[in-house]
Amino acid sequence: MKNSHYNLAVVGTGFASSFFLKEYLNHLGENDTVVVLERGTFNNGAPGREYGEHKGFSFDQSIVNTNPSKGWVQRIGFGGGTCWTGNTPRMHPNDFRTKSLYSHSEDWPITYQDLEPFYVDVEHTMGISGSADGPFPRSKPYLLPPHRLNALDREFLRKYPGELIPMPSARPSAAGAGRAICCANGICDTCPVAAKFQIDFHMRAIYQDPRVTLITEANVTSLDIRNQIVTGIHYTKDGAEHYVNCDLAAVGAHGIMTPYILLNSGLTDNALGRYLNEQVSIGVDVLLDGVRNYDGSQIMTGLGIMKLDGDFRKDTPGFLLENWNVPWLRAEAGRFRERGYFKLVFEEIPQESNFVGLSAAHPDKPEVNYADNSAYANNALANAEAIVADLLDGLPVESFSIKHPEGLGGEAHVQGTTRMGVDPNTSVVDAGLIHHKVRNLLALGSGAFPSCPAANPTLTLSALSVRAARQIMS
Numbered sequence: 001m002k003n004s005h006y007n008l009a010v011v012g013t014g015f016a017s018s019f020f021l022k023e024y025l026n027h028l029g030e031n032d033t034v035v036v037l038e039r040g041t042f043n044n045g046a047p048g049r050e051y052g053e054h055k056g057f058s059f060d061q062s063i064v065n066t067n068p069s070k071g072w073v074q075r076i077g078f079g080g081g082t083c084w085t086g087n088t089p090r091m092h093p094n095d096f097r098t099k100s101l102y103s104h105s106e107d108w109p110i111t112y113q114d115l116e117p118f119y120v121d122v123e124h125t126m127g128i129s130g131s132a133d134g135p136f137p138r139s140k141p142y143l144l145p146p147h148r149l150n151a152l153d154r155e156f157l158r159k160y161p162g163e164l165i166p167m168p169s170a171r172p173s174a175a176g177a178g179r180a181i182c183c184a185n186g187i188c189d190t191c192p193v194a195a196k197f198q199i200d201f202h203m204r205a206i207y208q209d210p211r212v213t214l215i216t217e218a219n220v221t222s223l224d225i226r227n228q229i230v231t232g233i234h235y236t237k238d239g240a241e242h243y244v245n246c247d248l249a250a251v252g253a254h255g256i257m258t259p260y261i262l263l264n265s266g267l268t269d270n271a272l273g274r275y276l277n278e279q280v281s282i283g284v285d286v287l288l289d290g291v292r293n294y295d296g297s298q299i300m301t302g303l304g305i306m307k308l309d310g311d312f313r314k315d316t317p318g319f320l321l322e323n324w325n326v327p328w329l330r331a332e333a334g335r336f337r338e339r340g341y342f343k344l345v346f347e348e349i350p351q352e353s354n355f356v357g358l359s360a361a362h363p364d365k366p367e368v369n370y371a372d373n374s375a376y377a378n379n380a381l382a383n384a385e386a387i388v389a390d391l392l393d394g395l396p397v398e399s400f401s402i403k404h405p406e407g408l409g410g411e412a413h414v415q416g417t418t419r420m421g422v423d424p425n426t427s428v429v430d431a432g433l434i435h436h437k438v439r440n441l442l443a444l445g446s447g448a449f450p451s452c453p454a455a456n457p458t459l460t461l462s463a464l465s466v467r468a469a470r471q472i473m474s
Ligand SMILES: Cc1cc2nc3c(=O)[nH]c(=O)nc-3n(C[C@H](O)[C@H](O)[C@H](O)COP(=O)(O)OP(=O)(O)OC[C@H]3O[C@@H](n4cnc5c(N)ncnc54)[C@H](O)[C@@H]3O)c2cc1C
Pocket: 011, 012, 013, 014, 015, 016, 017, 037, 038, 039, 040, 054, 073, 074, 075, 076, 077, 078, 079, 080, 081, 082, 083, 084, 085, 086, 087, 088, 189, 218, 219, 220, 221, 252, 253, 254, 255, 257, 411, 412, 413, 414, 444, 445, 446, 456, 457, 458, 459, 461
């Protein structure tokens, strides 16, 4: 390597790292340098190549999972979670204040309004399709118009006026994002037409910037921290150990690997690795009565917000309804389309006792200890039948059946393990994602979330990265 000293070293090439890097480069001098260390392989950017990669791919090979009834999903590779579906709801303004309002989890050290301009920034980069409806105040419209709802969405809207909105998504509804329009075939982990926003396709340019050196198949193991300053990063590649020096380190290896790297570097913050969490969910299959469904224009068309927020959250989780538009047909002649499927995704209360730690037997892997969901979330799962019956009451539905999660379930939304806050005794990073004590270290990603709202996390974690980069460069 011609240069082993860099102004910035970034770990990972997923959403958290890439949005941080994109903003950082906007402020960087032309002679400054960045190294990016990515554990996975590079890819040639051919649309469709991801098919099935996350299915059957066992992230368990990379971790010690002490509770196999809880599965963990993460894609290791250039671009990080390219197999994501592309749903991009914002968090509800009250999601940032659940402790003050509902006496659980922790308040964020920032408000919705603090993050709002950065939501807009990321939404425009991703080319989001969506509407201005719903309790999510916005300073600028989405780049693209909303997708078309399906028939089941319209039935929900009849019962809950204004309480279902078109799913905001990184799947273009129209020309204008510089990529193909979503054709609603519903295999978005692949997206054979490269319509869905992906880092590896659509932010590739930042890795071709002459100031950036990208090293793939570089497995970061620890940081060199001396006198509370990161001086460099250790990684392995091709069976050998390597080291780079840096002035600033930004670790975006996702909610399990990031705390592992920090713990393996000797950091001992009380909250580091703890509060591991994600949302819980159920699926609902419905047989419709005289309603022909699946006429929407993307894989998930409706975002139900009828039970997203309210005083009830003190005792019962808020949830988002994700209405799917994948044509799973009914096996009766003439009634093929009289069917629907939706998911309810419930918020969770992060538990200190669920944590990522170091493994004595396998020091090269994080040990993931997840005993159980909170009673708060488990009660919602136990009451699923009544919740769904109430939701569907009065709609043209013949019957429904609930698909409960296998084991402890999972949404592939790993959160909480490097939580942000103002108190170093109960959090790991500050509102700028900077470690409380090691001030040239940032822990990026949804590990920073101090609460677990129902919304999918990627838009929010990307907005946090842009905000962090702008703050550190200002
Ligand atoms: C099937 C699926 C569907 C999803 N759909 C949605 C959705 O619709 N909406 C949504 O908001 N979210 C969705 N998600 C979640 C989304 O993928 C994650 O929130 C997102 O990828 C997290 O971004 P990140 O940058 O923090 O981590 P990642 O995208 O996971 O990136 C982490 C990067 O770090 C690298 N890395 C890991 N360990 C090391 C190491 N030791 N050394 C060097 N590099 C390392 C990885 O290879 C990767 O490049 C989905 C996830 C899955 C699996």
